[in-house]
Amino acid sequence: MARDVNINNSTSIFGKVVAVQGSVVDIWFDSDLPSINTLIHTGPDNTIAIEVLSQLDDHRIRGIALTPTQGLARGMKAETDGGQLSVPVGKEIMGRMFDVFGNTIDHGEALPEMPRNSIHQLPPPLAKRSTKSEIFETGIKAIDVMVPLQHGGNAGLFGGAGVGKTVLLTEMIHNMVGYHQSLFCP
Ligand SMILES: Nc1ncnc2c1ncn2[C@@H]1O[C@H](COP(=O)(O)OP(=O)(O)O)[C@@H](O)[C@H]1O
Numbered sequence: 001m002a003r004d005v006n007i008n009n010s011t012s013i014f015g016k017v018v019a020v021q022g023s024v025v026d027i028w029f030d031s032d033l034p035s036i037n038t039l040i041h042t043g044p045d046n047t048i049a050i051e052v053l054s055q056l057d058d059h060r061i062r063g064i065a066l067t068p069t070q071g072l073a074r075g076m077k078a079e080t081d082g083g084q085l086s087v088p089v090g091k092e093i094m095g096r097m098f099d100v101f102g103n104t105i106d107h108g109e110a111l112p113e114m115p116r117n118s119i120h121q122l123p124p125p126l127a128k129r130s131t132k133s134e135i136f137e138t139g140i141k142a143i144d145v146m147v148p149l150q151h152g153g154n155a156g157l158f159g160g161a162g163v164g165k166t167v168l169l170t171e172m173i174h175n176m177v178g179y180h181q182s183l184f185c186p
């Protein structure tokens, strides 16, 4: 049964682990089969997080574990409130580093109470995106003059092993951090 996703929905649905193959986990639900992208907790103390990748049939979902599955066994209880992975959003997150659960991992100061958004959201519509076209200065003359990159644009870097892709990207990151004090500049 499809359910509306509501990250504030606090009613839990319980299931049972029926198969564990590495980080691929199948969970049985008697009813209210969680929808794709739903986050499920299971394992000892509910410490193992699983994201639903597919619904195998009316009762089983197949998910991928986002934490090590050590200690996870068939028959263990799984629980979900129908929510999805969510991360804090706002100006305060700029220049910070996060894990997949939205926890800071840079040993910086704690974030204030912030709104959170699901990571599975539609991108902003075209009408809401910036239409101005700016050059993204890398500080590497050959790139800025011959093949300038666009702010917010995409670029590909092709080359065989050992030709300098990693060195070039590291150089760009180094320049960005030196200039903006952050990789992610407004
Ligand atoms: N611009 C450069 N000038 C001189 N040596 C370079 C340059 N770029 C890369 N190298 C050398 O090539 C090696 C491999 O580069 P790397 O960026 O790791 O290759 P890739 O990521 O494309 O496999 C580096 O360790 C470095 O010794």
Ligand SMILES: [Mg+2]
Pocket (backbone or CB within 6 Å): 165, 166, 167
């Ligand atoms: Mg490389």
